[in-house]
Amino acid sequence: MRGYCWVIWRDGHVCEPTDLDPADAQLFFADMLTVGRALQDLLEPAKLNYEILGNKVPHLHAHVVPRPVVDPHPGGALPWTYLDDGCPDPGEVHALAAHLRSRLGETGDPASERR
Template sequence: MIAQWPLDWNERLAGTSCEMCGERSPEADDYGLRIYQSHVVDAVLQRASIQRGYTLVIWRGRHVIEPFELSDEEAARYWQEVLKVGKALARFYKPLKMNYQVLGNTVPHLHAHLLPRYEIDPAPGRPFPLLPQNGSEAKFDDEVLNGDASELRRLLG
């Protein structure tokens, strides 16, 4: 069987009902805790126990899919913010390596997946094997997640 793009792919590209274009990320929701907010991004530490420290950095300007759709000024600001979050994640979690994945194959809105990589890892030396989340994933313990978020907010302050 050959996999196909979703039937509503063209609507997703156009930003119709884009879940990342709506309101700013809440302080907390089923997917994660916002650890940083600026004029151009929201950074959300993920609840799913996919990888400790897994964070999305979401572009909060107009609907764009690819980084090259940003003006030079917007791109500079976006990537500065991505790097700021990445640096805080690296300082706190002390991973062997940080990964920055810009995908958008499920939600075509500019966002980066920041993934600390550790000694115990599902794919050493390869890209992190991300799958779309559906809400049924195991979650990190609330106390651990809240503690991590508090320290990351301090580092990003």
């Protein structure tokens, strides 16, 4: 799916956002919102979905998924099978990655590494 991103906590192993102290939680959610805002600006989706699951990968991460204007399941839950809709254009992937890096700072490092 175009623009689908993960925000992964990289400062030690935790499973849940509640495992973070308040300052670290603020950093994690700030990164998640930065990614969401960048996707909103670049892709203009109908909706952004934010999901923190951890059922299969027991390490804190968030899925940030832009729902397209032409959504095969409007108003419904995220259809996980829809995420595998073929190979994205490499040029578009690199452009989106560059945009996200610029929004996260010159180095592309998340807030958790900019303390």
